[in-house]
Amino acid sequence: MIEAARTAPSPPRPARSADQRRHQRVPVAILGRYMLADRREFPCQTIDMSPGGVRLTCSVVGQIGERVVLYLEHIGRIEGIISRHTAGGFAVHLNATPRKRDKIASQLTWLANRETLGLPEGRSHERLVPTHPGVTLRLDSGREIAVRIIDVSMSGAAIASATMPAIGAIVSVGRTPGRIVRYFEGGFGVQFLLPISPDKFHDGMTL
Template identity: 35%
Template sequence: MAETFTRLDRRKIRIAARGAEERRRHRRLPLHLHGRFLDSRHQEEKCRLIDISPGGAKVATRVPPMPGDFVVLLVDGLGRLDGRVLRKGDNWFSLQFAAHARKRDRLADAITWRFNMQRLGLEEDRAAPRKEGRGRAKIHFADGVVIDADVIDVSISGAAFACLERPRKGEEVRVGEMRGHVARIWDGGFAVAFMPPNAASASAA
């Protein structure tokens, strides 16, 4: 009997972990990109993202479509997104994307990249092929040193950079509007863990 309870407990833990991961993956982020959409009546309207996750988005527009309508959303920097309208207001609507897991993963990477570009002051590498997580950033250290580094990867909680300089682990840094500390170091690069916005503000004060 005890073994049965243990198996059930482990199963509940796995289910809860998967649910927590899914909630993290579908966290809505404010991302104000312009675009247009085509509704089921083949009418095209200009629009602007209010927020977005890999599972859906809230969109501002002059003439929102009706709940239940299937729309094709074209957003600068994110491409084509298909989905069905869930709710609408006077000048907005929300929709749920119709996408398979692989496309949602790619969309999650694109959303994260676009969300962090402005906050981190990233300069896109125009000479290189377009790839999520590619760009240049200026990294400011507490002693006044500023270095340029290539972005390897970026997420909501941190970023990895490639450069020749080797900072000290734990050293405080600022990248654009974000503050954090050096969390890991390896040959040719390092990773920064960002502080939560409220903690970063307190540290700056």
């Protein structure tokens, strides 16, 4: 009976191993923005990420223990606490509900496997259709074209247009600078040079 009592605690070990696997860091580069406790905002990019934490490269480093709000393309808005400083940035321990952690895990798996499996370029789940989709597209030459925004994410937009600027051309979608990155039937995709600020990303936004 004594020996049985000593071995009784062993069953929880697989659960801990499963939890560690679920929170394994994935090397992934995702553009985004972060807001420190003093409400200053800066662009950033992830180095690696798990459902429980993320390591960022950025220009301004907050204090350890400071609350930070992140907005990452494909992931959305998440919050956390700065857990440590790293070379060129900091790491964040994420505060997320189990449902949000599961979503992050799914997105990270997809992002990590996309290139390996040859999957097509994905579209963020955080895309919106602006209330006023009509906008002026300005080319480097100074030419202006009336176009329509099909949808927009923090890092880019799908544009409906009869005119097709060259791939790689620098343009301004309204006041937001970007680059033409792809064509599709009836229009083209623009990648913004800097992500849109989280507090401006909503269906009534203007570019």
